[in-house]
Amino acid sequence: MFRVLLRLYLITIVTYSAAIYLIPKLVIQVFEHRYLNYNVEQTRGLQKLIVKQYLRAPVERWSQVTDQLGRDFAPLKVQLLLRQDASYTPAEEQLLELGKPVIRLGEWGWMEEISSPINQQFAVKLTIPPDPLDMNLLYWSMNVLIGAALLACLLFWLRPHWRDLERLKNTAAQLGRGNLAERTRIPASSNIGSLASVFDTMADDIERLLNQQRDLLNAVSHELRTPLTRLDFGLALALSEDLPHASRERLQSLVAHIRELDELVLELLSYSRLQNPAQLPERVDVVLDEFIDSVLGSVDDELENPEIVIDVALDCAVERFSLDPRLTARALQNLLRNATRYCDKRIQVGVKVCANGCEIWVDDDGIGIPVDQRERIFEPFYRLDRSRDRATGGFGLGLAISRRAMEAQGGSLTALASPLGGARFRLWLPSLD
DSSP states (O other): OHHHHHHHHHHHHHHHHHHHHHHHHHHHHHTHHHHHHHHHHHTHHHHHHHHHHHHTSOGGGHHHHHHHHHHHTTTSEEEEEETTTSOOOHHHHHHHHTTOOEEEEOGGGOEEEEEEEOSSSEEEEEEOOOOOHHHHHHHHHHHHHHHHHHHHHHHHHHHHHHHHHHHHHHHHHHHHTTOTTOOOOOOTTSTTHHHHHHHHHHHHHHHHHHHHHHHHHHHHHHHHHHHHHHHHHHHHHHHTSOOOHHHHHHHHHHHHHHHHHHHHHHHHHHHHHHTOTTSOOOOEEEEHHHHHHHHHHHHHTTOSOTTOEEEEEEEESSSEEEEOHHHHHHHHHHHHHHHHHHOSSEEEEEEEEOSSEEEEEEEEOSOOOOGGGTTGGGSTTOOOGGGOSHHHHTTSOHHHHHHHHHHTTTOEEEEEEOTTSSEEEEEEEEOOO
16 A cells, blocks of 8 residues: 555645646746736835935935845845946836836745935845745745645545455455355445445356356266266176176176266366355375375386386475365376376476475486477367377366465475476475474
8 A cells, every 4th residue: 555655645745846846837838917016015015114204315325225224124125226338138227217117026926135226326136035044944944834735645545445446356366265154344435435336246156157157067967977877787697697708798888988988077076066155274284205106106106107107206304284084185196097098108206395385396318298289288178189099188177286286285286397297296285384
């Protein structure tokens, strides 16, 4: 808020300063004749009084009269001038010839000096001295107080705006984290009440649409599992009987397809659960080397190629780290399964813990992922061209589930190039401290 307040205050002060400097000059130039007449009218009596003092005395005593008037009118300065030696402009000289005074204006249109003709040769000039230092300080103090008053007014005006904007920003951040029930709760009387109302309406629509999508996905997934289970059971009974070899192979192929569908339903349910903000992650302290061993153990049983070697590199200053074991294990298992599909012979799992968090990466020596595809592979059901075949490509949900599992803990999952020549998937979990 202070940055916005400072910028607004600087704009106001600069505009105010420029205005009080330029506008008076412009007005005085436009209405100069009126200002001159006004000052002549205000000093008419003073001019006549001074001129009479000279006319009452002989010319040879005019210097003494000047000294006496200078003392009497101090701090005003009184000067007796020869008109031909004085630096009057032709227009001013013409005014003196007509017996009229000559006025020169200073700041804000106030008289700075005035010359009155005594006779054809002499004129008396009265000069207004500049303001003393203490008066200038008082004027500057008034300007400072005006600036402080402007600052107070801006702060008083900006504070409710900033409070409501901060509430709007926090609500948007909560919605981005998945808390779909969050609303601004800004009253309609606020200056941004209409904006907040539109924002809350948009949030209601988003929440309703996502809930409908989630409910539909859950309903379809649950409803699919029942007939799939029946089909699987029925085919298992059929396979228990004596059948011709060709029929048995067809039935076994159907069983494989049914189990593939059942696996897809389980993946859909997992993805749907990760979209539910009510299921907050439960972060607990785990021993990292034991956690990695348990995940590798669950993947080792699925390795079809016994020649694949999985290395582990631990670089941990501490033995324990706080994370959600279920979500992190699921993400890491999906990445390891993905690596076993596309590696040649080697996979490396690395773990590094620093003050800011924990980094886990999975490298493989496969053909890697093109740079322009490294974000799209995390989209649900998206598969690279080389993995269109379901025998190797899966359903395209594993990486999407892994990223959501990390984001649910405040972390991230990115795809990079691996030093082994293939792909590197980097998991990052921030520290809770």
